[in-house]
Amino acid sequence: MRIDVVTIFPGYLAPLRESLLGRAADAGLIEVALHDLRSWTHDVHQTVDDAPYGGGPGMVMRPQVWGEALDAVIASDSRPPRLVVPAPAGRSFTQATARAYATEQRLVFACGRYEGIDQRVVDHYSRQFPVDEVSIGDYVLVGGEAAVLVIVEAVARLLPGVLGNPRSAAEDSFSDGLLEGPAYTRPEVWRGQAVPEVLRSGNHGAIARWRRDRALERTAKRRPDLLAALPEDRLDAADQAF
Numbered sequence: 001m002r003i004d005v006v007t008i009f010p011g012y013l014a015p016l017r018e019s020l021l022g023r024a025a026d027a028g029l030i031e032v033a034l035h036d037l038r039s040w041t042h043d044v045h046q047t048v049d050d051a052p053y054g055g056g057p058g059m060v061m062r063p064q065v066w067g068e069a070l071d072a073v074i075a076s077d078s079r080p081p082r083l084v085v086p087a088p089a090g091r092s093f094t095q096a097t098a099r100a101y102a103t104e105q106r107l108v109f110a111c112g113r114y115e116g117i118d119q120r121v122v123d124h125y126s127r128q129f130p131v132d133e134v135s136i137g138d139y140v141l142v143g144g145e146a147a148v149l150v151i152v153e154a155v156a157r158l159l160p161g162v163l164g165n166p167r168s169a170a171e172d173s174f175s176d177g178l179l180e181g182p183a184y185t186r187p188e189v190w191r192g193q194a195v196p197e198v199l200r201s202g203n204h205g206a207i208a209r210w211r212r213d214r215a216l217e218r219t220a221k222r223r224p225d226l227l228a229a230l231p232e233d234r235l236d237a238a239d240q241a242f
């Protein structure tokens with residue numbers, strides 16, 4: 001997978017070269033290219049923003065510089081892109097979105113700042129490529145860079161060969177529609193708290209049932225919306241208690 005990120009703060013995306021993603025890049029599983037939006041300005045001040053039409057607070061990012069940047073970046077690789085624009089007003093980025101993005105040959109991220117990017121940029125590219133405006137949560141960030149770090153990590157970990165243990169991605173939270181339950185490791189007792197006995201029983205059926213119950217319990221308590229959204233056939237008779 002090829003990932004391009006256009007931003008006025010390329011340094012903010014340096015973590016993409018670290019750890020899991022760094023190893024994935026070294027292994028050729030992911031190719032990451034960072035592009036400084038200001039490279040496509042033509043004035044001495046490298047201006048990327050202007051006052052909003054209709055008035056209001058803050059500044060809006062100018063369409064001209066984004067158009068030149070995205071034309072150049074998209075043309076720099078033959079793989080057809082999905083353009084992803086983080087925005088507080090975007091559709092929610094979920095595990096399902098991550099799974100869908102993991103099947104893409106190429107993702108191009110446009111990181112806005114200020115009050116966002118002139119809407120005509122999204123409208124223009126939506127006529128040529130799939131374009132998603134995505135939110136990573138119901139809170140407002142200062143720009144799109146942090147959202148890109150979140151999205152790229154959630155997507156990259158689903159790519160074959162990136163995670164040491166592929167079962168992790170298959171079994172983690174949200175994969176079966178539920179939050180995952182509590183996890184434990186040694187020591188058996190820590191500050192007077194013992195590991196639940198069933199987990200040390202070796203009875204795999206009982207362990208699976210216990211884990212399912214804890215996941216259902218946690219989901220019912222913390223995210224009843226997820227439980228309500230589960231298709232009927234995903235809950236068996238033993239699950240009906242939740």
Ligand SMILES: N#Cc1ccccc1Cn1ccc2ccc(-c3cc(N)[nH]n3)cc21
Nearest residue numbers: 086087088112113115116136137141143144
């Ligand atoms: N746009 C906008 C905007 C609108 C109002 C106030 C502040 C901003 C700042 N901003 C500029 C770019 C940008 C990108 C993504 C987010 C973002 C995503 C999530 N999930 N929260 N915030 C915010 C972003």
